[in-house]
Amino acid sequence: MKKTLKIKNIKNILIEDSFENTKQDLQLENLEKLNSAADIYMNAEDVVIINDLEKNNAQKLVFYEVDFGKKIQIFLAGNSNSKRLAIQILNNTEDSSRIKIFILNSDYEHAKNIVMEIYHLYEAKNAMNYLLECTRAIDVQRFFMKK
Amino acid sequence: MFIFNLRQKELIRLLIAEKDFKPIKYYSGILKVSDKTLSKDINFIENYLKNKNIEITRKTGSGIQIKIATHQKIDLLNDINANLEAVDPLSIKNRRIETLKLLLTQSNQNTSIQKLADAYYVSKASIANDLKFIEDWLQSYDITLDRSVEGTKINGSEVNIRKAIASITNELLNDTSDSLDVECLSRLDSQTIKGLSKIFDLDLVLYIEKILIDLEKTLEYTIGDPYFINLLTHILICIKRVSEGNQIQGQNNSSFMFLSADDAISESAAKLALKIYGKCKIKINDSEIYYIYQYLVSCGVGQRLLGSSLVIKKDLEVNYIDITASLVKMISDILTFDLTKDPLLHDGLILHIRPMLNRLKYNIQIKNPLLKEIEERFTEMLSICQIVVHLITLKYNLNTISIDEIGYLVTYFQAAIEREISYKKVIVVCHSGYGTSQLLTTRLRRAFPQWQIGDVISEHKLNTINLDDIDFIISTVHLAIKEKPYMLVSALLNEKDIKNKKY
Numbered sequence: 302m303k304k305t306l307k308i309k310n311i312k313n314i315l316i317e318d319s320f321e322n323t324k325q326d327l328q329l330e331n332l333e334k335l336n337s338a339a340d341i342y343m344n345a346e347d348v349v350i351i352n353d354l355e356k357n358n359a360q361k362l363v364f365y366e367v368d369f370g371k372k373i374q375i376f377l378a379g380n381s382n383s384k385r386l387a388i389q390i391l392n393n394t395e396d397s398s399r400i401k402i403f404i405l406n407s408d409y410e411h412a413k414n415i416v417m418e419i420y421h422l423y424e425a426k427n428a429m430n431y432l433l434e435c436t437r438a439i440d441v442q443r444f445f446m447k448k
Numbered sequence: 449m450f451i452f453n454l455r456q457k458e459l460i461r462l463l464i465a466e467k468d469f470k471p472i473k474y475y476s477g478i479l480k481v482s483d484k485t486l487s488k489d490i491n492f493i494e495n496y497l498k499n500k501n502i503e504i505t506r507k508t509g510s511g512i513q514i515k516i517a518t519h520q521k522i523d524l525l526n527d528i529n530a531n532l533e534a535v536d537p538l539s540i541k542n543r544r545i546e547t548l549k550l551l552l553t554q555s556n557q558n559t560s561i562q563k564l565a566d567a568y569y570v571s572k573a574s575i576a577n578d579l580k581f582i583e584d585w586l587q588s589y590d591i592t593l594d595r596s597v598e599g600t601k602i603n604g605s606e607v608n609i610r611k612a613i614a615s616i617t618n619e620l621l622n623d624t625s626d627s628l629d630v631e632c633l634s635r636l637d638s639q640t641i642k643g644l645s646k647i648f649d650l651d652l653v654l655y656i657e658k659i660l661i662d663l664e665k666t667l668e669y670t671i672g673d674p675y676f677i678n679l680l681t682h683i684l685i686c687i688k689r690v691s692e693g694n695q696i697q698g699q700n701n702s703s704f705m706f707l708s709a710d711d712a713i714s715e716s717a718a719k720l721a722l723k724i725y726g727k728c729k730i731k732i733n734d735s736e737i738y739y740i741y742q743y744l745v746s747c748g749v750g751q752r753l754l755g756s757s758l759v760i761k762k763d764l765e766v767n768y769i770d771i772t773a774s775l776v777k778m779i780s781d782i783l784t785f786d787l788t789k790d791p792l793l794h795d796g797l798i799l800h801i802r803p804m805l806n807r808l809k810y811n812i813q814i815k816n817p818l819l820k821e822i823e824e825r826f827t828e829m830l831s832i833c834q835i836v837v838h839l840i841t842l843k844y845n846l847n848t849i850s851i852d853e854i855g856y857l858v859t860y861f862q863a864a865i866e867r868e869i870s871y872k873k874v875i876v877v878c879h880s881g882y883g884t885s886q887l888l889t890t891r892l893r894r895a896f897p898q899w900q901i902g903d904v905i906s907e908h909k910l911n912t913i914n915l916d917d918i919d920f921i922i923s924t925v926h927l928a929i930k931e932k933p934y935m936l937v938s939a940l941l942n943e944k945d946i947k948n949k950k951y
Contacts, residue, residue, distance in 0.1 A: 365838045369831045377835065379842045409839040416835050417782045423828075 327425055331415045335388050335445045341438040342389040347401070350389055354403060358382050362405065372433065373423050374401045377412060381405035386415065390435050398433040452496075454824050455479055456489050457528045463493075464521050469510035500524070543568050544578050545619055549647065551582065551593075551602050552613045553688065558599030586612065606696045607739075610685045611813065613647075617681050618815045620646050635661060640677055648684045652728070656683050659723050663716055667749055675747030675803075678814050682743050683720070686736060687728055696735045713749055717741035742810040748803040768802045771844060775801075778836045779861055785868070793864040800856065808847050816852035818859070826862050833858050870898040875915075877907055877923035880939040891941040892922060 335341065342350050355362050362378040369375055385405040392398035402419055406412040422428055428444070435441050452460070462475060476486040490512065494504050502524065503515045516524065547564060564575045579600065583593040589612040591604030602609065621643035635657065644653045657680055664670055671679065689695075717740045721732035732740075776794065780787045787793055807814060816822070822830055837849050837857065876892065878885035885904045892901055903913065907925055921927065921934040 365835075367831050367834045367838075368827075370827055375835060377838065379838070407842070409843045413778050413781060413836070413839055416832075416839075417784070420782050420832065421784075 327418075327421055327428060329418050329422065329445065331411075332386070332418045332422065333445050335386050336442050338438045338442060340385070340387045341441045342387065343436065343438055343441075344391055344393045345389060347389075350387060350401075350403060354378075354385065354387060354405060357385075358405070364403070369419065369423050371397060372399050372429060373419060374399060375416065375419060376401060376403045377416075378403070378405045379407055379409070379412065381407055384408070384411070388441065390432060390441060392433055392436070400429075400432055452493075452528060454821065455481065456493060459486070459489055460493060460524065460528050463504070463512075463514040464516065464524065466513070469505075469507050469513045471511035474511065497524075540574075540578070543570070544581055545616060547575075547578055548582050548585070548612075549616055551600075552609060552616060553647065554692075555602050555604075555609055555694070556692070558596075558601045560599040563599075589615075606689065606694055609694070610682065610689060610696075611811075613685050613689075614678075614681050615813070617643065617647055617685070620644075621677070636673075636677065636680075644681065644684065648688060652687065653680070653684060655727055656680055656687075656724075659720060663720065663749075667712060667716065669749055671747050671749060674814055674817065678812070679743045679747050683724070683740060686732070686739065687724060687730065690732060690736060691728060691730050695733055696739055713744050714741055716749070717744055742806070743812060746803050746806040746810055746812045748799065768805055769798065771805070771840060772797045772801050774843065775836060775840055775857070778839060779832060782832050782836065783865075785865065787861070787864050787868070790864045790868065792867065793860055796860050797857075800860065804849075804853055804856075805846075807853070808849060811847070813850060814852055816855040819852055819855040822855045822858050826858050829858050829862050829865075830854065833861060872899050872919040873902060873917055874899045875902045875913075875918055875921050876904045877910060877921055877925065877927065877934075878904055878939060879906055879925050884939050888922075888924070888937075888939055888941055895941070 351362065351364070359382055360380065363380050364376040364378050367375045367377070383405060385403075387403040387405075389401040389403070390398070391401065404412055404415050406415065422432075432441065432444060435444070458479060459475060462478060472483050472486055472490070476483050479486065481489075490504060497504065497514075500520065500523075502520055504512055505515055506512050546568075550559060561572050561575045561579070564578075565572045568575070579593060586593060586602065586604070589604065589608045591602050591608055591612060594601055594603045604612075621640050641650070641653060660671070660676065660680060660683075717737050720740055721737045724730065724732055772794065773788075776788050776790075776797065806812075833854050834851070837854050840846070841849060874892075876885065876889055878888055880888075889901055889904050892899065902918070905913065907923075907927065910921075910927065910929060915921075915932050918932055921929070921932055922937055923934045924937060924939045926936065927934050
């Protein structure tokens with residue numbers, strides 16, 4: 302049963318209104334397609350991943366890179382013939398850990414929805430911490446299969 | 449040379465504001481960095497302060513404190529606010545800029561490694577390295593460095609050479625060393641004037657500035673400073689190049705279409721050319737006038753003139769209104785924060801995007817002087833804007849939009865979000881009679897001017913009104929309401945209430 306809402310001050314309102322709270326229930330409909338081991342890379346070289354992704358494409362992929370804060374990097378290839386997602390967890394160096402997400406998608410509306418989910422993921426601190434701690438692809442798979 | 453990053457500047461401000469000793473943890477907590485990073489910052493700042501006879505003292509168990517007199521505080525704050533990169537005339541960077549400037553502005557003449565080595569008192573190997581660096585830099589403007597027995601000179605189209613000169617000029621505008629005292633003569637800051645006067649004659653800079661100000665008056669439109677400087681720079685470059693015999697030749701058929709067009713902007717471009725002729729006695733051809741025209745429409749001139757300038761009607765294939773709407777919708781979707789109903793954002797963006805598309809079309813680059821700060825302060829919004837702008841360019845088949853341009857868009861969205869967060873629709877529930885409820889409302893309005901206070905009602909009427917648009921309720925009594933949050937206050941709204949709500 303829903304409790305009566307009572308708040309003490311504006312700070313609470315802003316927190317409750319902020320994005321953070323709405324990310325408690327993560328909607329990762331698109332990212333949940335990252336449940337195949339073939340799309341999950343652990344501490345691999347970028348070139349290895351890009352070569353893999355280019356195998357099924359008739360043309361060379363052109364990636365647009367954007368850093369999403371310090372923890373997530375997005376690589377978007379809008380010239381891809383196919384739709385595909387891949388994730389890379391980088392956590393075996395002394396530098397801070399980070400996640401790279403490769404989006405192959407020429408449908409800008411669909412790509413936007415994926416970016417929206419990445420932003421939700423980025424905002425969900427616990428989920429991010431979990432992914433950044435993963436050392437096996439199966440743990441990443443588990444995360445994206447959980448819903 | 450001391451160049452502070454934003455965090456170090458903030459640390460200095462915090463140290464100045466703090467009267468007591470505070471542990472390093474206190475500052476590292478506020479600035480959200482590790483103690484180790486903060487200690488490094490303190491060492492850096494300490495070295496800087498030594499020359500100013502200001503000391504950071506350490507007390508075991510208590511922390512650190514800055515020892516500073518009141519008059520020193522103001523000087524120090526002014527220093528850090530103005531702290532930009534100082535120019536060392538003997539630095540490699542400066543030598544390369546000077547060499548670039550020479551090659552670009554005297555593009556018809558050869559120079560040699562020996563001449564440059566003699567001019568800068570460095571080895572030929574150093575100059576060869578500089579030229580390699582310059583060659584790489586010029587590549588982005590499709591300009592090559594041609595070496596022959598006669599010497600070294602650049603080779604590229606006139607338009608590209610001008611773009612490269614503009615970029616170099618932008619570098620020079622960052623020079624904060626000794627300033628020129630011309631602010632009383634100019635609308636621009638002395639730093640900009642000084643930068644421009646390194647390449648152009650100061651009298652000419654001030655004259656062109658004046659005719660642009662006259663143009664603003666005629667067109668009843670104030671050009672924003674970054675665009676104004678861009679326009680001024682390009683007209684100055686145009687004059688310099690034309691006077692040295694480097695004209696832009698017929699770009700395409702658009703220039704002929706433009707010349708037959710009867711609109712205030714093309715007329716203004718032609719009048720500018722006449723004034724330039726009057727002052728400098730150089731003939732500005734039609735292609736050059738069209739070039740000036742491109743800059744005029746790309747800095748927003750004409751926005752308010754007709755509502756449908758020539759460019760929008762005849763040249764622009766894409767619809768700036770659709771683009772604006774798509775941009776706002778996509779960013780709202782990603783943030784899960786509806787900005788589509790913000791008229792200020794919409795109208796501001798429309799006015800910005802229209803000339804931005806012209807800049808894109810004519811490949812006109814502008815520099816965003818706030819970009820570094822935007823990158824540091826609004827990292828997430830910048831990332832979101834970057835990716836959405838990229839998607840928009842795919843959707844509308846546009847050219848790549850530069851990070852400087854995206855930085856400007858970020859400011860619109862950040863402002864909209866901050867507006868939305870502070871702007872709240874509120875209703876007041878008060879059971880203490882009309883007079884008290886009026887007093888409470890007045891006091892609330894004074895304390896929270898950003899709130900829109902709607903109805904003042906009694907508790908029993910609460911169930912009869914629609915609360916959909918209400919953000920929260922201010923009440924003098926406990927409420928059994930589930931739909932919206934409420935805040936309990938005393939009927940006279942005391943200071944404690946106000947403090948609680950401001951927190």
